[in-house]
Amino acid sequence: MFDYGMFKFSSKEEVIEKSIAYWNPGKTKFWRDSGIDLVIDKREGYVIHDMDGKRLIDLHINGGTFNFGHRNTELIDTLKIALDHFDIGNHWFPSVARTALAEALVKVCPGFDYAFFTPGGAEAIDVAIKSARYATQRRKIISIIKGYHGHSGLSMATGDARFSKIFLSDRPDEFIQVPFNDLAAMERALSSRDIAAVILETIPATYGFPMPHDGYNQSVKALCEQYGALYIADEVQTGLLRTGEMWGWQSYGVQPDIFVNAKGISGGIYPFAITMLTKRTGAWMEEDGAAHISTSGGAEPGCFVALKVLEILKRPEVRANVQYLTRYFGDAFRDMVQSDGDVIVGLRQKGVVMGVEFAHPEGAVHASRALYENGVWAIFSSLDKRVLQFKPGVLMSYALAEEVVDRFRVALPRMRELIAQAPSVRSAA
Amino acid sequence: MATETAKLNFTSHSDTHGAMLDRARWAATTFARYDRAATLKIARAVAQAAHSQAARYAEWAVRETGFGVVGHKRLKNELCSLGIFETHKNTDWTGPTIDRDRKLVRIGRPAGVILALTPSTNPVATVFFKTILALLTRNAIIICPHPAAKACCADAADLLAAEAVKAGAPDGVIQVVREPSIPALEGLMGDERVDLVVATGGPAVVRAAYRSGTPALGVGPGNGPVYVDSSADLTAAAARIVESKSFDNSILCTNESVVLAENAIADQLLNTLRAAGAHVCSPGERESLRAFLWSDKGFNVGAIGKDAAVIARACGFTIAGDAKILLVPIDRLLPEEHFTREKLCPVLGFAPVGGVDEAIRAARSMTRKSGGGHSAAIHSQNETTIMTYAAAVSALRTVVNAPCSQGAAGFGTNLGPTMTIGTGFMGGSALGENLTPASLMNWSSIAYPTDERVPFGNFEGLTPWQTPNSIVSVPSQLARSVPALDELALLREQIRSLVRDELKSALGRT
Numbered sequence: 009m010f011d012y013g014m015f016k017f018s019s020k021e022e023v024i025e026k027s028i029a030y031w032n033p034g035k036t037k038f039w040r041d042s043g044i045d046l047v048i049d050k051r052e053g054y055v056i057h058d059m060d061g062k063r064l065i066d067l068h069i070n071g072g073t074f075n076f077g078h079r080n081t082e083l084i085d086t087l088k089i090a091l092d093h094f095d096i097g098n099h100w101f102p103s104v105a106r107t108a109l110a111e112a113l114v115k116v117c118p119g120f121d122y123a124f125f126t127p128g129g130a131e132a133i134d135v136a137i138k139s140a141r142y143a144t145q146r147r148k149i150i151s152i153i154k155g156y157h158g159h160s161g162l163s164m165a166t167g168d169a170r171f172s173k174i175f176l177s178d179r180p181d182e183f184i185q186v187p188f189n190d191l192a193a194m195e196r197a198l199s200s201r202d203i204a205a206v207i208l209e210t211i212p213a214t215y216g217f218p219m220p221h222d223g224y225n226q227s228v229k230a231l232c233e234q235y236g237a238l239y240i241a242d243e244v245q246t247g248l249l250r251t252g253e254m255w256g257w258q259s260y261g262v263q264p265d266i267f268v269n270a271k272g273i274s275g276g277i278y279p280f281a282i283t284m285l286t287k288r289t290g291a292w293m294e295e296d297g298a299a300h301i302s303t304s305g306g307a308e309p310g311c312f313v314a315l316k317v318l319e320i321l322k323r324p325e326v327r328a329n330v331q332y333l334t335r336y337f338g339d340a341f342r343d344m345v346q347s348d349g350d351v352i353v354g355l356r357q358k359g360v361v362m363g364v365e366f367a368h369p370e371g372a373v374h375a376s377r378a379l380y381e382n383g384v385w386a387i388f389s390s391l392d393k394r395v396l397q398f399k400p401g402v403l404m405s406y407a408l409a410e411e412v413v414d415r416f417r418v419a420l421p422r423m424r425e426l427i428a429q430a431p432s433v434r435s436a437a
Numbered sequence: 438m439a440t441e442t443a444k445l446n447f448t449s450h451s452d453t454h455g456a457m458l459d460r461a462r463w464a465a466t467t468f469a470r471y472d473r474a475a476t477l478k479i480a481r482a483v484a485q486a487a488h489s490q491a492a493r494y495a496e497w498a499v500r501e502t503g504f505g506v507v508g509h510k511r512l513k514n515e516l517c518s519l520g521i522f523e524t525h526k527n528t529d530w531t532g533p534t535i536d537r538d539r540k541l542v543r544i545g546r547p548a549g550v551i552l553a554l555t556p557s558t559n560p561v562a563t564v565f566f567k568t569i570l571a572l573l574t575r576n577a578i579i580i581c582p583h584p585a586a587k588a589c590c591a592d593a594a595d596l597l598a599a600e601a602v603k604a605g606a607p608d609g610v611i612q613v614v615r616e617p618s619i620p621a622l623e624g625l626m627g628d629e630r631v632d633l634v635v636a637t638g639g640p641a642v643v644r645a646a647y648r649s650g651t652p653a654l655g656v657g658p659g660n661g662p663v664y665v666d667s668s669a670d671l672t673a674a675a676a677r678i679v680e681s682k683s684f685d686n687s688i689l690c691t692n693e694s695v696v697l698a699e700n701a702i703a704d705q706l707l708n709t710l711r712a713a714g715a716h717v718c719s720p721g722e723r724e725s726l727r728a729f730l731w732s733d734k735g736f737n738v739g740a741i742g743k744d745a746a747v748i749a750r751a752c753g754f755t756i757a758g759d760a761k762i763l764l765v766p767i768d769r770l771l772p773e774e775h776f777t778r779e780k781l782c783p784v785l786g787f788a789p790v791g792g793v794d795e796a797i798r799a800a801r802s803m804t805r806k807s808g809g810g811h812s813a814a815i816h817s818q819n820e821t822t823i824m825t826y827a828a829a830v831s832a833l834r835t836v837v838n839a840p841c842s843q844g845a846a847g848f849g850t851n852l853g854p855t856m857t858i859g860t861g862f863m864g865g866s867a868l869g870e871n872l873t874p875a876s877l878m879n880w881s882s883i884a885y886p887t888d889e890r891v892p893f894g895n896f897e898g899l900t901p902w903q904t905p906n907s908i909v910s911v912p913s914q915l916a917r918s919v920p921a922l923d924e925l926a927l928l929r930e931q932i933r934s935l936v937r938d939e940l941k942s943a944l945g946r947t
């Protein structure tokens with residue numbers, strides 16, 4: 009019996025059945041059919057437990073949501089204390105918490121003047137696109153093929169057709185896609201001079217973290233300037249020290265006109281997202297500050313959590329930890345490419361943003377499963393199944409990092425076995 | 438201004454120490470793979486940096502704590518930096534060491550993450566001392582200073598950390614707790630991520646260290662008896678005792694507490710002590726001193742490390758300009774006599790005794806409740822007396838014909854300079870010797886059968902830490918920039934003579 013006070017379940021099977029019946033049949037069945045029968049129950053730090061008690065080290069961290077681990081005690085304490093005085097507040101009015109957070113954010117985002125708050129990343133992207141359209145008085149948006157920015161109206165329109173066509177919501181006339189790392193294609197698209205903005209994940213996450221070629225981001229920004237378009241950086245997965253710098257764009261030396269962060273800024277405990285704007289890109293707020301409204305955007309308890317997130321990220325110890333993790337996993341995978349090159353062929357890495365490349369075109373799906381069986385939860389890239397998203401949180405300790413590598417190595421024979429059994433074994437280039 | 442504020446208090450909910458411990462673990466894991474040359478390069482650079490700032494931190498420590506004498510603190514800072522490095526650098530704390538005859542190879546295994554508590558009495562000297570020992574043995578160290586000395590200690594730790602990294606040490610190898618407090622300390626000591634606690638401080642702190650469940654080296658307080666028998670050179674003995682008691686105003690826990698003078702020479706010794714700079718207190722002065730130094734709450738912290746003249750003034754009497762210590766004749770060598778207890782200030786008890794047996798009884802009585810296992814001194818030419826005394830008193834080091842403050846701390850003796858005196862089992866400690874690098878590490882042994890038919894392996898020239906699957910890469914700037922040992926001979930000689938000169942001036946004559 010699983011008793012959660014307000015509800016009870018007799019077994020995990022019951023949860024899964026009812027989840028199919030009442031919540032989301034497709035998602036629930038997908039995992040069940042992939043051999044990953046996970047219902048996350050207890051969670052602490054970078055470790056999650058399935059309802060059955062199975063312990064897993066979380067390397068998925070839901071794209072950086074659990075950058076500081078699950079139920080980080082400092083963040084939880086912060087939220088609890090904030091709730092002694094605040095609720096989500098009233099979006100119509102200025103507020104102490106929103107003002108304090110906005111000021112703190114502007115201070116850690118050189119070149120930016122305003123912080124706009126929404127409850128989720130997708131809406132924050134919508135705000136970014138709207139702001140760019142207002143500032144340029146142009147409509148068209150360029151994004152990257154296999155880029156991912158969320159599922160609200162405008163953010164979804166920038167993404168893979170799989171998510172828009174199903175809802176009859178694709179808008180190819182206003183949303184143009186070009187291949188990643190292809191400057192010529194980018195320039196061709198921009199040269200029509202009717203583009204409001206280019207939106208780029210600083211490193212495309214759902215695509216499996218292909219690394220931008222040297223100078224790519226900077227060149228895109230230069231092309232934007234040349235053709236009168238704005239540069240929007242989607243920093244949802246690359247912000248908050250994950251690339252080694254506070255913001256990924258800082259790692260690549262590019263200054264966006266707008267950027268978006270979400271997931272990690274919520275500390276995994278209070279939904280929150282931000283759109284950072286300049287005087288120019290935030291100008292619509294002078295004309296009509298209520299032109300974009302979000303009742304739970306900037307909810308005040310979340311402001312406290314976000315402030316604490318920023319405070320933790322400023323600690324020199326945390327920056328040091330990221331550097332050590334970066335080096336440690338870099339070394340470990342370099343060794344594995346040498347010793348097990350038939351399975352693993354490379355590591356894409358910027359800080360703790362990593363993608364493990366497999367020889368087999370669906371290698372990461374099998375790896376995900378083999379790791380799951382061996383106590384590690386890491387998800388494949390849904391838009392490139394050759395690549396496993398490998399995303400340790402910035403506070404991961406040496407002991408846990410060492411355990412991750414141990415488990416990875418133990419799981420390698422199982423990966424090899426699953427890959428060999430896969431229906432279409434094609435050897436990699 | 439708000440008429441009413443929320444008064445939300447977030448301060449107790451910060452966990453900066455967890456991040457610190459994690460950083461230290463990375464550093465320790467990386468550092469444990471450094472070879473001897475790279476390790477020595479780092480320890481040397483840090484010792485030199487510490488030495489160059491000895492005067493500044495001496496002044497700062499006295500200003501911040503109000504304890505001690507700037508000149509003496511400077512000397513301690515110097516000895517606890519380059520002095521410590523020179524003392525230990527020729528021993529291999531890294532390995533591998535090969536013993537062909539015994540078919541053994543030993544590989545150094547650092548403790549890992551060391552939590553070092555440093556006292557308010559010898560703040561920066563202890564920071565220097567423990568840090569250099571930790572570096573020599575490839576450990577990461579987190580310094581938790583006494584709150585009364587936190588600013589000078591944090592500044593010193595930052596300086597050493599920057600120098601260490603500049604010399605190639607891994608990031609985070611030296612860190613400091615900036616806001617030390619009892620709860621913070623207890624949390625740290627009990628944290629599984631700490632491998633070893635090295636506690637120098639009051640008995641409460643030392644006991645807490647042992648209670649924490651983490652391996653700990655804590656040392657207890659002292660209360661040194663000094664016996665002077667009729668065979669001693671009284672003039673020399675008196676000079677050494679005054680020198681020792683006035684050294685940093687008796688702030689080293691190795692200072693003499695009570696002079697036990699053999700009856701036959703007691704009066705003469707009293708006069709010699711007076712001539713050497715002791716103010717001999719009248720019974721009235723003794724009672725004002727007693728009232729000033731002790732209360733229900735224990736020893737008056739305000740007296741610690743203060744000049745004799747300052748203490749006398751506070752007690753309502755004046756002393757001659759050249760008097761450096763206050764000598765207090767007492768007649769009852771029993772625990773209820775306050776002056777038989779530890780006094781970290783230039784106040785020294787004085788009592789005649791019948792001979793070595795009575796001296797031993799008095800010495801043992803003095804240290805029965807507190808001060809056991811620490812230090813004792815004797816001034817004598819008689820080896821039998823010396824041996825009998827050393828074997829019977831409750832002390833793990835008895836210095837002969839030398840100032841005890843300095844001598845028991847290893848300055849001018851071959852005990853090895855230290856700021857951490859092991860008080861052993863009789864002093865409630867797991868450490869009996871003065872803290873050395875050996876205390877901060879273990880050795881892994883490779884052992885072959887003694888059977889002569891089994892050959893011993895050839896380990897010559899093998900380096901244990903350059904395995905192909907290097908776990909954390911050593912920063913590249915380390916690459917072979919270590920100077921050859923020959924180039925250092927000159928520097929070494931300079932340092933040696935410097936240390937020698939300083940010792941000479943500190944100890945008067947040697």
Ligand SMILES: Cc1ncc(COP(=O)(O)O)c(C=O)c1O
Binds near residue numbers: 128133242271
């Ligand atoms: C890069 C990127 N942008 C935007 C989003 C959308 O964020 P949310 O799910 O909070 O709407 C995501 C979510 O996965 C993302 O990874």
